[in-house]
Amino acid sequence: MVDLTSNLAGITSPNPFWLASAPPTNSAYQVMKAFDCGWGGAVWKTIGEPIVNVSSRYSSVNYKNFRMMGLNNIELITDRSLADNLRELREVKKHYPKHALVASLMVESKRETWHTYVKQVEDCGVDGLELNFGCPHGMSERGMGSAVGQVPDYACQITEWVKEVARTPVIVKLTPNISNIVYPGLAAQKGKADAVSLINTINSITGIDLDTFEPRPKVRGHSSHGGYCGPAVKPIALNLVAALTSHPEFKLPVSGIGGIETWQDAVEFMLLGATNVQVCTAVMHYGFRIVDGLISGLTEWMQAKGFEKLADFRGKTIGRIKDWGDLDLNYKIVASIDRGKCIGCQVCYIACEDGAHQSIALSGDPKDRVPKVLEDVCVGCNLCSLVCPVDGCITMKEVDNGRPSVSWRQYQAKLAAGPAAAH
């Protein structure tokens, strides 16, 4: 029997699937519906001083006929009144005591203001706080959001202020719009945060109308840089999560965010150490109902792998993300094309010939369209297997070259030790 319950720094939820602080968590109406659908938790749309939003607010990037591979927004924090938000938080918690309800906060960088807001939302019975140090648009111009997250000292300072009064766990939400995620991550830890969540959105301009030259999303002929999210950002999010979880000094639990749409996406974040995950774009695309598939997929996978609880596999991949200099230079693979599966598109040929290492040849006979791998020059780059449209047709096979494992670091060390040691 698989147990999906999750515990992020003391915040428990029936499963690890939370809604991220965003339009889907704007109201009790939405969050209650989401909990009915099966979501384990929700981080409320960020609460702060009153703001006014623009129209329009979202813009997206399509890939071929797939919509919203990436989504960008210039929407700000909640534009509902503090009183409404507090009343609804209280109602949700009353009716859904077992679900995780986290209040997201973003206010001006004043100790008293933070204290006031923390007390007010905690009085509603929320299970935790998420400090929004991440939004890269609008609020950052007013010294909030990513303007805080980009300066580790500010992030640390505000976290400390919050921790002075907070009775519930404090999650610091990090911005990816920095040069090294480790600094703000360690700053949150120094400020005594209980967990971090990442990533917030990435600064972006999603597109331009080629007829009118207006950038998107259009606001009376103009636009602003916005926060990018959706499936396109997942690899960036995974890398930033791994950078923190594999750092020896970083000890906080992580809530993974960034382009999660399928159960596989969620598992990847957890394999890199995330305790739970937060989802936004996929819900903005398909609605709350997608949680069924997330739960089902994760459950089936855990059963197949023999995992009983999330901790059984959490972080399993962390040790496998190494510095490049520690990879084995003598590991050798070459491409292998399955003649029976090949459909003869020859995309692998032209990709390798023009785009990589000229290691695939054509047969020369127009009737035999199966290309041949030139194993003596194949560098084992994977490109052909990536472009091949048939699953399992091109595989990379290990070649036993009889050479012992050696990394660049070891190689340099041997070179430094002199030619005698090298041979």
Add this chain to the structure above:
Amino acid sequence: MGIANPAIPLSPEQIAKNLADIAPAMLAEEAYAEASRCLFCYDAPCTRACPTSINVPEFIKRIAARNIVGAATTILDANLMGASCARACPTEVLCEGACVYNHEKAPPIQIGRLQRFATDPVVLSGKMVLSMAPPNGKKVAVVGSGPGGLAAAGELRRLGYAVTVYEAKDQPGGLNTFGIAPYKLTNADALAEAEYVRKMGVEFVLNTRVGKDISIDKVNDDYAAVVIAIGLGATAPLGITGESIDGVVGATEFIEQVRRDPAKVTVGKRVVVVGAGNTAIDAATEAKRLGADQVTILYRRSEKEKPCYEYEYMLAKKDGVVFQWLTAPVQVQAQRGAVSGLKCVKMKLGKPDASGRPAPEPIAGSEFNFACDMVIKSTGQQKLIELYRQVKGLVERGGKVQVNESMQTGNPKWFAVGDCVSGGKEVVNAAADGKRAAYGIHRMLFGDAAVPVRKPGPRLEKPAPHPPMPF
């Protein structure tokens, strides 16, 4: 047409419905989704399978990138008849049949419909997209305005020639206008394609039969070169008694009547079509769609040898056309001057004949009468030999004009394209011929250098593989 037992005439609305497009135009979203499935094969099999070598992956990628005019340019640059080929091509044996998705048991890319999606907005609206050389001072005549003639004329115009097309009929387009089932290609679309070639600067002279209304000698003297694109003639006789009885028609003539005005065509309640080629299928399905209760195709060989494409066969079967294999007509039977039946004989397959297929042989004593009200003959068309005989040096064999790889006949000034050369092939084959003839003429008049070939520039050698680690 005197038919003793005509089918109940259909309303104009019903006729329009029955003859409506069987492969309707794609909606934009449908086209973009389909285009995005294309794998962009290298040295693509679809392009190799196309007689005009359209760069299919390129035009499909342009559609996916919402560059429809660019897609049409890619198509028309290779094949000026791209709009009619998009509708009339047997794509399942050409580009779509070659699509690599077939090897994955996945549906091939709908290349024909995508090609229509790209070419319609350009060809039907007469938007000029192709590069044209300045006038080169030479005049060329094209005899016949079917797809082969139009392709030759348009390509010659692009190469700078002043081109005049002579057409015996009152409307241009040849088989595209008069010889293809209307549910594949409408009159309006066929005429729009001819109009496109006219708009490119080609002159059309209609109602003028070369060799009769204007002499071969005059054409020979007035033009630097001539392209014969006259196709085939009337339906060939079956060679049985009773063929002149009312109710016996040729498939070519029947289809032309349907194309001119389907409401004016009377079909019998029971129709027999003799022959099982693609034209026979067109005639049979049209007769069915015009209200015939029962349409039977007689073929003297078996199902295995049927000359029509599988797609056409399935289409006829779906329309309710019945196939009677190993059956040959012997005599048309009449009552009160109109068809009442067709006396037939059962056949068996013998040893392979000259065509390589088993020769059908009548089974003695197996004659039987097939009751019907109309007989449509579709076992081939006559060859227009009278014209060939007037061209000095032109050689024909079995009614087919003999040409070299440039479509040049025995008379160096005269070229020939399309069905009069092939004996009867597809629109796309005629279009390929037309282009080849145009370039053949250009080489003949201006030399090989006039047709530039892009040669690769210099290359350094590929890098050698990296040596293995020293330890």
